Structures are given as C-alpha cells and as structure tokens.
Amino acid sequence: MNQKNNTYHIPVLRDACVEGLDINPDGIYVDATFGGGGHSRSIFEKLSSKGALYAIDQDEDARRNVWEAPNFHFIQSNFSFLSNQLRLKGIKKVDGILADLGVSSHQFDEGDRGFSIRNDAELDMRMNTSATMTAVDFLNESDEAELSRVFRNFGEVKNARRLAYEVVKFRQGNSLRTTQELISFLSGFAPRFKENRYYAQVFQAIRIEVNQEIKVLEDLLLQCTDLIRPGGRLVVMSYHSLEDRLVKNYLKKGNLEGELEKDFYGNPIKPFTEVTRKPIIPNEKEQEENTRSRSAKLRIGERNV
Numbered sequence: 001m002n003q004k005n006n007t008y009h010i011p012v013l014r015d016a017c018v019e020g021l022d023i024n025p026d027g028i029y030v031d032a033t034f035g036g037g038g039h040s041r042s043i044f045e046k047l048s049s050k051g052a053l054y055a056i057d058q059d060e061d062a063r064r065n066v067w068e069a070p071n072f073h074f075i076q077s078n079f080s081f082l083s084n085q086l087r088l089k090g091i092k093k094v095d096g097i098l099a100d101l102g103v104s105s106h107q108f109d110e111g112d113r114g115f116s117i118r119n120d121a122e123l124d125m126r127m128n129t130s131a132t133m134t135a136v137d138f139l140n141e142s143d144e145a146e147l148s149r150v151f152r153n154f155g156e157v158k159n160a161r162r163l164a165y166e167v168v169k170f171r172q173g174n175s176l177r178t179t180q181e182l183i184s185f186l187s188g189f190a191p192r193f194k195e196n197r198y199y200a201q202v203f204q205a206i207r208i209e210v211n212q213e214i215k216v217l218e219d220l221l222l223q224c225t226d227l228i229r230p231g232g233r234l235v236v237m238s239y240h241s242l243e244d245r246l247v248k249n250y251l252k253k254g255n256l257e258g259e260l261e262k263d264f265y266g267n268p269i270k271p272f273t274e275v276t277r278k279p280i281i282p283n284e285k286e287q288e289e290n291t292r293s294r295s296a297k298l299r300i301g302e303r304n305v
Contacts, residue, residue: 011038012237012293016280017098018042020235020300026050027095027232030086032079032220033057037065039098044072054086054094058128078128080219083227093229099220102239103127103207115207117199120180125207135206139176144168154214154242155205163189163202179203204240217243221250225271230305234272237298244279244297251301272301 011017017039021029025048031040034055044053052071057063058078066074075085079099086094103115114124114135123135142150147164151157166189167176176182183199190198208214224234234251238244249258254270261269279297287294 010290012296013282013298014042016298017235021096021233024095028052030094030097031055032099034062080216083223094227096233098235100237101243114179122178125210127211135210136177138210150209151205154208155201157201218256228303230303232303234301237296239295247299251299275300275302
C-alpha cells in the first residue's frame with residue numbers, strides 16, 4: 001500500500017476512531033470522509049484479504065491519496081448518497097462507518113479554495129468543486145432573510161440580522177468576491193478583541209450553507225440505520241455544536257430531533273446504543289500538535305440487534 005501525501009490532512013483521534021469501529025478483519029467498512037486517507041489506512045491495515053474498505057469523498061483532490069488493492073474501493077461522491085453508491089457495488093450491509101466531518105487541513109491550506117481567513121482568494125468554499133453555488137453566489141444573491149438565517153443558525157453570529165441588512169445594503173454598489181474583501185467588510189461589525197473568532201463564525205456559516213453540511217449529515221445518519229448490521233459500529237467526529245447535537249440526538253434518542261420514542265411496551269425505539277456516554281476528545285498533546293483537533297468530539301454507537 002503506497003502511503004501518499006501524509007500532509008494532506010492530519011487525522012484527528014486516529015487510534016480512537018479505529019478502536020471505536022471494533023474492526024472484524026473479514027468485515028466491510030466505510031470511510032465516508034476519505035480526505036488524505038489517514039483514517040482509511042489505519043482501518044485497511046486491520047483488514048484481511050476477505051475484508052473490504054469503501055472510501056468516499058466528494059473532493060476531486062482526495063483522489064490523489066488512493067492506493068491500489070483488490071479490497072480497497074474509492075468512490076467520488078457526497079456521502080449523502082452512500083446507500084445508493086454501495087448498492088451499485090452490490091453492498092447492502094456493512095460492519096462499520098466512520099465519518100470525520102468538517103473541512104480537511106488540505107482544504108483550509110489550499111489558499112485558492114477560499115475556506116481560510118488567512119489567505120486572500122475568491123470566496124469559493126465548495127468541497128465539491130463541480131457544485132454550482134459558491135460563497136460568492138450566496139453572499140451576493142441571497143436575500144436579507146436568508147443571510148440572517150444562515151449567519152444565525154450556522155455561525156451562531158449574535159448580530160446576524162444587522163449583518164444581513166448591511167450585506168444587502170453594501171451590495172447595492174459593491175460586491176463581495178474575495179476573502180479579504182469580506183474580512184474588511186466584517187471588521188466593522190466584529191466585537192473588539194474577538195475579531196478572528198467573529199470572522200471564523202461567519203466563514204463557517206457560509207461554508208455550511210454552500211455545502212449543505214447539516215442536510216447531508218442528516219441524510220448520512222438516517223441511512224446508517226439500514227446500512228449497519230447488528231453489532232456494527234458508527235463512529236462520527238464533529239467539530240462544532242450543530243453537528244455534534246445531531247449525532248448526539250441520533251445515538252442517544254434514535255432520531256435527529258432528540259425526543260425519545262417508545263414502543264407499546266415502553267421500550268425505547270432507537271437503532272444504536274452509545275459505546276461511550278460522553279464524547280471522546282483529543283488529549284492535550286494532540287491539541288498542541290494539531291490545533292485543528294481542539295474542537296473535535298468523537299461519538300461511537302453500536303447497532304442494536
């Protein structure tokens with residue numbers, strides 16, 4: 001197995017993720033967020049020739065990190081289409097699914113993608129570069145209500161309504177097309193001494209909307225009920241409260257809304273049981289070595305029989 005481009009993305013909580021899958025060497029596993037392949041390589045090393053790994057990523061750049069093996073399969077697709085993609089491969093059930101959500105180190109570091117506040121680039125922010133809507137499109141074409149909803153719900157921006165109003169007002173004679181143009185505009189609304197946090201919140205909100213990240217996560221979680229066989233594992237790592245809340249609700253309560261349903265006999269209706277009651281977080285050493293791991297929360301569920 002050729003280990004390519006290890007700097008593409010530093011896998012967060014790699015050992016905990018792999019241990020959480022409780023790998024059966026002859027089993028079938030899915031890495032729904034292949035990226036640099038760091039998690040996938042660790043999973044693959046534990047498989048026998050009878051086992052199989054299906055790695056999925058919508059980013060064309062991720063393809064450079066694949067390797068050749070009879071039981072390794074790369075699928076370029078959004079993970080919201082996971083069931084259909086596996087069905088095309090003749091796979092109906094799997095033993096485990098791993099999803100490492102959010103933006104990869106590579107996507108942040110590629111300055112021309114527009115993900116980072118550190119670089120000056122066109123506001124793109126598409127994880128799938130063939131998708132139609134970019135961050136430029138969203139900022140310059142959305143109405144005030146839509147802008148406010150996204151800033152508030154996806155960035156938890158406190159002055160979301162005012163910011164949306166000012167964006168629309170600004171657009172009457174200008175446009176927001178680059179990361180530094182946006183930061184310059186936002187500087188007039190950011191709390192003093194908390195500017196970078198404010199910029200990051202707005203960038204996060206726009207990125208989530210452009211990539212429909214919450215919707216595709218909901219789609220993935222709901223598919224896991226049918227895809228993972230009894231005793232199999234679901235391992236999900238999230239990086240902000242919006243994602244973590246969905247994963248927590250799904251594993252604890254059996255649905256995305258977080259309200260436990262019970263059958264006629266009073267038994268909880270939930271497809272998974274939490275393996276760990278609280279999320280696993282990186283230790284101090286990992287947080288120091290990889291600052292992007294600081295907000296990571298890992299949750300693990302086992303499919304009920």
